[in-house]
Amino acid sequence: xxxxxxxxxxxxxxxxxxxxxxxxxxxxxxxxxxxxxxxxxxxxxxxxxxxxxxxxxxxxxxxxxxxxxxxxxxxxxxxxxxxxxxxxxxxxxxxxxxxxxxxxxxxxxxxxxxxxxxxxxxxxxxxxxxxxxxxxxxxxxxxxxxxxxxxxxxxxxxxxxxxxxxxxxxxxxxxxxxxxxxxxxxxxxxxxxxxxxxxxxxxxxxxxxxxxxxxxxxxxxxxxxxxxxxxxxxxxxxxxxxxxxxxxxxxxxxxxxxxxxxxxxxxxxxxxxxxxxxxxxxxxxxxxxxxxxxxxxxxxxxxxxxxxxxxxxxxxxxxxxxxxxxxxxxxxxxxxxxxxxxxxxxxxxxxxxxxxxxxxxxxxxxxxxxxxxxxxxxxxxxxxxxxxxxxxxxxxxxxxxxxxxxxxxxxxxxxxxxxxxxxxxxxxxxxxxxxxxxxxxxxxxxxxxxxxxxxxxxxxxxxxxxxxxxxxxxxxxxxxxxxxxxxxxxxxxxxx
Amino acid sequence: xxxxxxxxxxxxxxxxxxxxxxxxxxxxxxxxxxxxxxxxxxxxxxxxxxxxxxxxxxxxxxxxxxxxxxxxxxxxxxxxxxxxxxxxxxxxxxxxxxxxxxxxxxxxxxxxxxxxxxxxxxxxxxxxxxxxxxxxxxxxxxxxxxxxxxxxxxxxxxxxxxxxxxxxxxxxxxxxxxxxxxxxxxxxxxxxxxxxxxxxxxxxxxxxxxxxxxxxxxxxxxxxxxxxxxxxxxxxxxxxxxxxxxxxxxxxxxxxxxxxxxxxxxxxxxxxxxxxxxxxxxxxxxxxxxxxxxxxxxxxxxxxxxxxxxxxxxxxxxxxxxxxxxxxxxxxxxxxxxxxxxxxxxxxxxxxxxxxxxxxxxxxxxxxxxxxxxxxxxxxxxxxxxxxxxxxxxxxxxxxxxxxxxxxxxxxxxxxxxxxxxxxxxxxxxxxxxxxxxxxxxxxxxxxxxxxxxxxxxxxxxxxxxxxxxxxxxxxxxxxxxxxxxxxxxxxxxxxxxxxxx
Numbered sequence: 001x002x003x004x005x006x007x008x009x010x011x012x013x014x015x016x017x018x019x020x021x022x023x024x025x026x027x028x029x030x031x032x033x034x035x036x037x038x039x040x041x042x043x044x045x046x047x048x049x050x051x052x053x054x055x056x057x058x059x060x061x062x063x064x065x066x067x068x069x070x071x072x073x074x075x076x077x078x079x080x081x082x083x084x085x086x087x088x089x090x091x092x093x094x095x096x097x098x099x100x101x102x103x104x105x106x107x108x109x110x111x112x113x114x115x116x117x118x119x120x121x122x123x124x125x126x127x128x129x130x131x132x133x134x135x136x137x138x139x140x141x142x143x144x145x146x147x148x149x150x151x152x153x154x155x156x157x158x159x160x161x162x163x164x165x166x167x168x169x170x171x172x173x174x175x176x177x178x179x180x181x182x183x184x185x186x187x188x189x190x191x192x193x194x195x196x197x198x199x200x201x202x203x204x205x206x207x208x209x210x211x212x213x214x215x216x217x218x219x220x221x222x223x224x225x226x227x228x229x230x231x232x233x234x235x236x237x238x239x240x241x242x243x244x245x246x247x248x249x250x251x252x253x254x255x256x257x258x259x260x261x262x263x264x265x266x267x268x269x270x271x272x273x274x275x276x277x278x279x280x281x282x283x284x285x286x287x288x289x290x291x292x293x294x295x296x297x298x299x300x301x302x303x304x305x306x307x308x309x310x311x312x313x314x315x316x317x318x319x320x321x322x323x324x325x326x327x328x329x330x331x332x333x334x335x336x337x338x339x340x341x342x343x344x345x346x347x348x349x350x351x352x353x354x355x356x357x358x359x360x361x362x363x364x365x366x367x368x369x370x371x372x373x374x375x376x377x378x379x380x381x382x383x384x385x386x387x388x389x390x391x392x393x394x395x396x397x398x399x400x401x402x403x404x405x406x407x408x409x410x411x412x413x414x415x416x417x418x419x420x421x422x423x424x425x426x427x428x429x430x431x432x433x434x435x436x437x438x439x440x441x442x443x444x445x446x447x448x449x450x451x452x453x454x455x456x457x458x459x460x461x462x463x464x465x466x467x468x469x470x471x472x473x474x475x476x477x478x479x480x481x482x483x484x485x486x487x488x489x490x491x492x493x494x495x496x
Numbered sequence: 497x498x499x500x501x502x503x504x505x506x507x508x509x510x511x512x513x514x515x516x517x518x519x520x521x522x523x524x525x526x527x528x529x530x531x532x533x534x535x536x537x538x539x540x541x542x543x544x545x546x547x548x549x550x551x552x553x554x555x556x557x558x559x560x561x562x563x564x565x566x567x568x569x570x571x572x573x574x575x576x577x578x579x580x581x582x583x584x585x586x587x588x589x590x591x592x593x594x595x596x597x598x599x600x601x602x603x604x605x606x607x608x609x610x611x612x613x614x615x616x617x618x619x620x621x622x623x624x625x626x627x628x629x630x631x632x633x634x635x636x637x638x639x640x641x642x643x644x645x646x647x648x649x650x651x652x653x654x655x656x657x658x659x660x661x662x663x664x665x666x667x668x669x670x671x672x673x674x675x676x677x678x679x680x681x682x683x684x685x686x687x688x689x690x691x692x693x694x695x696x697x698x699x700x701x702x703x704x705x706x707x708x709x710x711x712x713x714x715x716x717x718x719x720x721x722x723x724x725x726x727x728x729x730x731x732x733x734x735x736x737x738x739x740x741x742x743x744x745x746x747x748x749x750x751x752x753x754x755x756x757x758x759x760x761x762x763x764x765x766x767x768x769x770x771x772x773x774x775x776x777x778x779x780x781x782x783x784x785x786x787x788x789x790x791x792x793x794x795x796x797x798x799x800x801x802x803x804x805x806x807x808x809x810x811x812x813x814x815x816x817x818x819x820x821x822x823x824x825x826x827x828x829x830x831x832x833x834x835x836x837x838x839x840x841x842x843x844x845x846x847x848x849x850x851x852x853x854x855x856x857x858x859x860x861x862x863x864x865x866x867x868x869x870x871x872x873x874x875x876x877x878x879x880x881x882x883x884x885x886x887x888x889x890x891x892x893x894x895x896x897x898x899x900x901x902x903x904x905x906x907x908x909x910x911x912x913x914x915x916x917x918x919x920x921x922x923x924x925x926x927x928x929x930x931x932x933x934x935x936x937x938x939x940x941x942x943x944x945x946x947x948x949x950x951x952x953x954x955x956x957x958x959x960x961x962x963x964x965x966x967x968x969x970x971x972x973x974x975x976x977x978x979x980x981x982x983x984x985x986x987x988x989x990x991x992x993x994x995x996x997x998x
Contacts, residue, residue, distance in 0.1 A: 375611075379611075386644075390644055395640050395641070395643060395644060395670075396636065396637035396640045396641050397637055397641050401637070401640070405633075405677070405681070408677065408678065408681045409572075409681055409684070409685065412678070412681050412682050412685045413685045413688070420678060420681075421678070424674040424675065424677075424678055427670075427674060428667060428670055428671050428674060431666060431667050431670050432663075432667070435647070435663055435666055435667075438647070438648075439651055439659050439662065439663065442648055442651060442652050443651045443652050443658065443659050443662070475568075476569065477568065477569045477570070477571070480569055480571050480572070481571060484571050
């Protein structure tokens, strides 16, 4: 026997079969990287990316059996597969909007594709980490690539120099504050390791059951704060508005959707698997963060002039709504959390995609003034935007209503009336700015005479998102089924 | 409470909800000239269905008729559940009628015609849904979905301050409905913890047997949602703004249908679900009702804007409904329901009249009007009948309802009945003032204004057609109320079964 064979028989071959989606994404990233190096054919690059992502998406369905692989450092289960599926779907849609946007802005953009793929890989690692170590690697991979993506508005067009500057500013803020978050998380990991002697979520939970000492609690709280920073929860949100506004709009979409849901998936897994026996403590921390996020996000969103920045604050408010479900650490709470996270994808992609598509028009800055009279000039965009706005507001028959209903059920089921009332009041406040978008679109006369440059693919993306939002608003049954099943899977896994 | 169900042989109610929606969806892709005929035909079909149901409904005993139920979200025990009792049915019928009339009236609309009719069709579906849904999630979906088209109708087709009025309307109602949702979710959770049952059905929530303090809490949460919609004093301030700014057809729907949702909510949910709390809150509700009647009647007397006068009169009439409802006896309940129907007819007619006047004179202000009667005799007659019905002249619909409501109130509390009775006189005052100042006083009005009327055209065919059914129905209800009282009597008894042991 050779040395290699001896080694293999000693430790065993990890099950690479369940890693196919990640492997495909990685390979695609490298292919795109070399394509970008040697050929500047943009259509080729974007086609390769989309095909690679589609293959990865399909390969998810070949995985029949979950596994704990890579020597216990990587878990593939229903939960992670579900989130990988939705991460891939949203990334495909977002990547499809890249090319025409960047061309219209004269941005050198080959890098966007493989950086997005690496960020996606990081997120896929995040959602399947059973271990603080893997989780840290995934989080950093996705964070660092996103810092770069935010700052890449480097355009040849002299008129857009301001945007270039804003983009760099946003990226720098994101980098500094995100870096601080990373530091907090490392410190949390160190504390947790010191208190429990392990990186593994399950073993940490056992240690917490035996002896929830101060080191463990402090580590947990720091971890929650670090993750809250990554999810842009108040009071750690200061990077978000600038980064969201400065980033090229498709990248904003990517941050508001993919980065966010991966972070939420990670948060849920860490909380449920690593700290199930001290759930009261983290539920309290999350409920405070949620109440703050809703309040601050909604109030500041009211005062915005730019719809892009307003959506950034609205996204902070939605972090509040989603994490409010964690204040109720029950099966219902987790199901509401998963459901809201999943449906948030569609409304958020939709709203940001509208901005992406409109922004290609020259002189369009996504301010409320620009949106005046949109319904007359483009009825289709106005009506889909209306659907997304009402969904974000939570009015039936859009799916946003069921997201909030789930959170209500969870909160009231756990007798947390105060947070439910905060949620109600903040939803009413948020009507102020969502309605303003609708009213400027429908109730004002157009000020500028601009014709939009929107092709069939883009229209179908918008229509698809709006139809999904409406259909899920009438028939959320399947998504509720998935969410409740996932939540019971997570709970069944406690103390595995 | 025990409920009987009589399943529908054909899903008429679902068809009535879905038909306008489908029509709206199709219209989106068609050209503008199809908008009017399609909307009128669809709403006529819905109206025919509702009228047929009015006659097919068996009122000899209480049962949920034309009942349909399908599973929907089994994880939460939510199902799609529609059906009617006499209360739902009359409201459904009133909705169908109001929409048909609004569509006929709106043939003159010129601004963004297609979107206008789409918005109204969606609104019709949602309004019907509110009245026939028996599952709380569906009820809430319809209740809220209605806000979207109404927001657009006021905001797009309204007058100068329309955006302010639309936003105010939306935020007020949204505020109330979220608390309503909180209450319903609270009851649902209570049900789950105490019976282990997951269900959002009205019929399950009706048999919770809540302890008194919870009843009070849930009553208040739901009442906030309903009171804003009614609207009860002091939550009424959105209504004059919305009415003044809304286009004529929007005002008609707002007055005839949307306001009924609030009172419908009180009758349907608050009384049967929270009997003890309802009894406990009788003084509060009576006080608010009487304040609404007197205060808004006084407000109406001081207004110059025609629509504002009618809007305040609506709040005042809704006060009678509140009194009748919380009198907690059969007379009061019958009176409340008949007032709801009658107010639907009269306020619709009065708003049509206001719209008619505005189209001719381009002003809603009393100072710009006067002395029309001689030149437009048909309109003057119709307007007169509507005004008299609204005042409560015997022989017309308003009298029946208000008389019964006052009778019921009298049985429960004499003083409130006396106060409300005094307010009836004030009501006659402001309505007569409205009529007098627009139609008569020829000798006191500037001759330039009179000159305008000389060439004014009396009612056009579409205007005549939309007015006529309202006038006929005012007489029908006023002259032969027995049929209507019979229709709703079993329902009233069932709703009050926890109070009068029937």
